[in-house]
Amino acid sequence: MAHGPRGPSSGSFTPVLLENPGAGLFAGYTPxxxxxxxxxGRDGAPRPEFLRTATLLGALAPNEFARAQHLAELALxxxxxxxxxxxxxxxxxxxxxxxxxxxxxxxxDWAHMERGLEQRVRALGLFLDDVYGDQRIxxxxxxxxxxxxxxxxxxxxxxxxxxxxxxRIHIAGVDIIRxxxxxxxxxEDNLRTxxxxxxxxxxxxxxxxxxxxxxDKARVQRVDHYPARLAETLRSVSPASPSGTSAVVLxxxxxxxxxxxxxxxxxxxxxxxxxxxxxxxDQDQVFVxxxxxPRRVHVIYRRIDEAFLDPEAFRPDSLxxxxxxxxxxxxxxxxxxxAPGNGVADDKAVYPFVPxxxxxYLGEEPVLEQVPTYLxxxxxxxxxxxxxxxxxxxxxxxxAGGYGMLMGPQSTxxxxxxxxxxxxxxxxxxxxxxxxxxxxxxxxxxxxKTAVPxxxxxxxxxxxxxxxxxxxxxxxTRVALVAGSYVVNSSQGGGSKDTWVLxxxxxxxxxxxxxxxxxxxxxxxxxxxxxxxxxxxxPEAP
Amino acid sequence: MIxxxxxxxxxxxxxxxxxxxxxxxxxVTQNLALDAEIPTQQCWLPVIIVAGQKAHFGAEHGxxxxxxxxxxxxxxxxxxDNPTSLRSSISAARWNARSIREVVxxxxxxxxxxxxxxxxxxxxxxxxxxxxxxxxxxxRQLTQLCLGLTQSTMLNDTPLxxxxxxxxxxxxxxxxxxxxxxxxxxxxxxxPPPSEMSAxxxxxxxxxxxxxxxxxxxxxxxxxxxxxxxxxxxxxxxxEQAVAQFLLYEPRFPRSIRHCVHAAFARLCxxxxxxxxxxxxxxxxxxxxxxxxxxxxxxxxxxxxxxxxAALTHxxxxxxxxxxxxxxxxxxYGPPDSNPTVTSQ
Numbered sequence: 001m002a003h004g005p006r007g008p009s010s011g012s013f014t015p016v017l018l019e020n021p022g023a024g025l026f027a028g029y030t031p032x033x034x035x036x037x038x039x040x041g042r043d044g045a046p047r048p049e050f051l052r053t054a055t056l057l058g059a060l061a062p063n064e065f066a067r068a069q070h071l072a073e074l075a076l077x078x079x080x081x082x083x084x085x086x087x088x089x090x091x092x093x094x095x096x097x098x099x100x101x102x103x104x105x106x107x108x109d110w111a112h113m114e115r116g117l118e119q120r121v122r123a124l125g126l127f128l129d130d131v132y133g134d135q136r137i138x139x140x141x142x143x144x145x146x147x148x149x150x151x152x153x154x155x156x157x158x159x160x161x162x163x164x165x166x167x168r169i170h171i172a173g174v175d176i177i178r179x180x181x182x183x184x185x186x187x188e189d190n191l192r193t194x195x196x197x198x199x200x201x202x203x204x205x206x207x208x209x210x211x212x213x214x215x216d217k218a219r220v221q222r223v224d225h226y227p228a229r230l231a232e233t234l235r236s237v238s239p240a241s242p243s244g245t246s247a248v249v250l251x252x253x254x255x256x257x258x259x260x261x262x263x264x265x266x267x268x269x270x271x272x273x274x275x276x277x278x279x280x281x282d283q284d285q286v287f288v289x290x291x292x293x294p295r296r297v298h299v300i301y302r303r304i305d306e307a308f309l310d311p312e313a314f315r316p317d318s319l320x321x322x323x324x325x326x327x328x329x330x331x332x333x334x335x336x337x338x339a340p341g342n343g344v345a346d347d348k349a350v351y352p353f354v355p356x357x358x359x360x361y362l363g364e365e366p367v368l369e370q371v372p373t374y375l376x377x378x379x380x381x382x383x384x385x386x387x388x389x390x391x392x393x394x395x396x397x398x399x400a401g402g403y404g405m406l407m408g409p410q411s412t413x414x415x416x417x418x419x420x421x422x423x424x425x426x427x428x429x430x431x432x433x434x435x436x437x438x439x440x441x442x443x444x445x446x447x448x449k450t451a452v453p454x455x456x457x458x459x460x461x462x463x464x465x466x467x468x469x470x471x472x473x474x475x476x477t478r479v480a481l482v483a484g485s486y487v488v489n490s491s492q493g494g495g496s497k498d499t500w501v502l503x504x505x506x507x508x509x510x511x512x513x514x515x516x517x518x519x520x521x522x523x524x525x526x527x528x529x530x531x532x533x534x535x536x537x538x539p540e541a542p
Numbered sequence: 543m544i545x546x547x548x549x550x551x552x553x554x555x556x557x558x559x560x561x562x563x564x565x566x567x568x569x570v571t572q573n574l575a576l577d578a579e580i581p582t583q584q585c586w587l588p589v590i591i592v593a594g595q596k597a598h599f600g601a602e603h604g605x606x607x608x609x610x611x612x613x614x615x616x617x618x619x620x621x622x623d624n625p626t627s628l629r630s631s632i633s634a635a636r637w638n639a640r641s642i643r644e645v646v647x648x649x650x651x652x653x654x655x656x657x658x659x660x661x662x663x664x665x666x667x668x669x670x671x672x673x674x675x676x677x678x679x680x681x682r683q684l685t686q687l688c689l690g691l692t693q694s695t696m697l698n699d700t701p702l703x704x705x706x707x708x709x710x711x712x713x714x715x716x717x718x719x720x721x722x723x724x725x726x727x728x729x730x731x732x733x734p735p736p737s738e739m740s741a742x743x744x745x746x747x748x749x750x751x752x753x754x755x756x757x758x759x760x761x762x763x764x765x766x767x768x769x770x771x772x773x774x775x776x777x778x779x780x781x782e783q784a785v786a787q788f789l790l791y792e793p794r795f796p797r798s799i800r801h802c803v804h805a806a807f808a809r810l811c812x813x814x815x816x817x818x819x820x821x822x823x824x825x826x827x828x829x830x831x832x833x834x835x836x837x838x839x840x841x842x843x844x845x846x847x848x849x850x851x852a853a854l855t856h857x858x859x860x861x862x863x864x865x866x867x868x869x870x871x872x873x874x875y876g877p878p879d880s881n882p883t884v885t886s887q
Binding site for chain 2: 077078079080249253254259260263264266267271272273274275277278288289290291292293
């Protein structure tokens, strides 16, 4: 594949095969004791399914890799692939650091993951239908009633409402870790406005640009059709006909930390990006203000919190939002993705009951494991947690992004005392888990100019439309860039990696071809460098 | 198209044009200050006046400081408190583009983002120190690249019309103000030589006067990128009347007021066709059409040098009113909570 040079921000990169492979990228790489390494087995050799790619990667000279890494970071900066830092008053934008060494997933592992994710999101969707409907699962006491209805995320305003198209979790981002035995475990469900997918797509563009030869030989499943899939998902739940549907992406605006992603998704889907003041409701219908007067809107992919969606329904004190939006939603005149009220299912205190939901609604055994969890609202659990604070990770159920956490084994006595008091004051707000040793993957250390093991997690994305679910192959791999750190959040100094899901034997094309709906298909992704073949699968290696 | 998005397009165009124009004026004035035998304050103060920063600059540094060309250049290039400095304008252009990242093409965005990153870099400071010419040239090239890319990589659709409506209306104002300031400076040159001087001395002063005047007119033409087109049309005959007439009325020159008003009117007709009486924008269209007619009428009349200032004032005021009207009618500058009446679905 010829990727033409494109100014200082790109330039493809030809691997230089070293005469002495021991001096390459993985020279002296030692997996972390007690952790599962994604690339290397316990014997120190690459895992068989990744042998070919690991050998090619390992043949890179550190200096050449450093250059490639630099090009990648420059490209991200020049393209403005950034997130905003709230703490910075001047609205500084930073790139989400990317480590060019990819995280790889085998075809078999991925097939297992896909099955598990699809099952989980299906059960969670049925749970939400039930909670906002008959509440069977609560009546039968399979999940504690008080726990669910007492959640700060339970929205009684949407009780009894059936969302247009019947879907509630259009976009799910499920955080998954891998324990020392190599078992995938769900850590958290994100069913409100999960973010990060734009980095998955941008990271792949960078890999294609900087490491084309490697990507070519590794036989990696493509990701660039996500926006077309998402647009199709949104259209599928429209109250209007798909061709007559006007869908928009709703953002809080350029100051939001995820603004890059909002505009990325709007751009790659060919949809308009709107802010709340651009919209208004008249006779329970939503309109966007245009230079030619008002125009109807049927589907809103909203990336603002539901508390700020409609001052009439949620926060009368807030000037943000679209007055009357929830009335239009209740009337079935506009679809909102994701549906308001989903937070009751991704509440960290509800999480321990998801396997029970899978059994209850689907009559199946869960495919994916979870992390054993103590609920501080339960007396026995709380007693255990308070006695073992130094061994547990405590999380507030209503905070995200790595905030409101106690990492017991690394905590000070003062921090533990503080959390003890907090837990005793509001036990419903806290859960605790044993710390799971996260898996690691070789990660570039710019100072030592070599690959070192760093802990990571994975956030796959599941799209659900009227006709079922689809999982984007791979997802966002977040990596703790600091030695010894367990925190992978972008807001806490983490970085990301491109996630390479390898194709199975004989898997030449995508299993599910992308559809030819207007605006769909590879042509919707238009930011490939000239010379690259946008949307095409890399040619197969023999 | 969404009104807020149209607003960002409009201002994106205006800030790009403002950046390019200011970089050109700074480069030209630096050149003029080296050649023309006129006091440096007379060279640099007009730059600050054209930028509309006389009061702010005076408060910060005192008006006499305009004699310090280096200070003026730093002020107009990097000063963060000066909203018209190159850095401020670039930052504003980039902010508008970022706010409509899904509307401008990737190439346009990358170019304005790179310009913003560069002008804030140590590399740019170093270039400013070591090669002033190269610094202004780079700003101009990247800005022009950006404007060119809008035309070659974006749909010929409403967003592009709004970007160029912004460029053109900004250009009308810039050309008018630049011409007006120069015209003013020239009418304030030292008075003609007193009659008791010897004929020889009178002749020498007049020649010197003419040299200075010609240098200023040439610099004005360069500041408007009009030197070569002017020379082609006037075969090297430089006079106040010819230059003013050229910048005001020459329909073939892309920065003349007549050309820009005409082109802006054509863009607005695309955005809001004259026969679409139900659509918003009618008042602005009418007002722009009147200005267009006004300029065209004067272009065919005998040129009156004494009326130049009044004509330019009319153009600047009308352009400001038209921009206000476009803001109210098309860009959603109305009171925040008013819902427009639903006219169509």
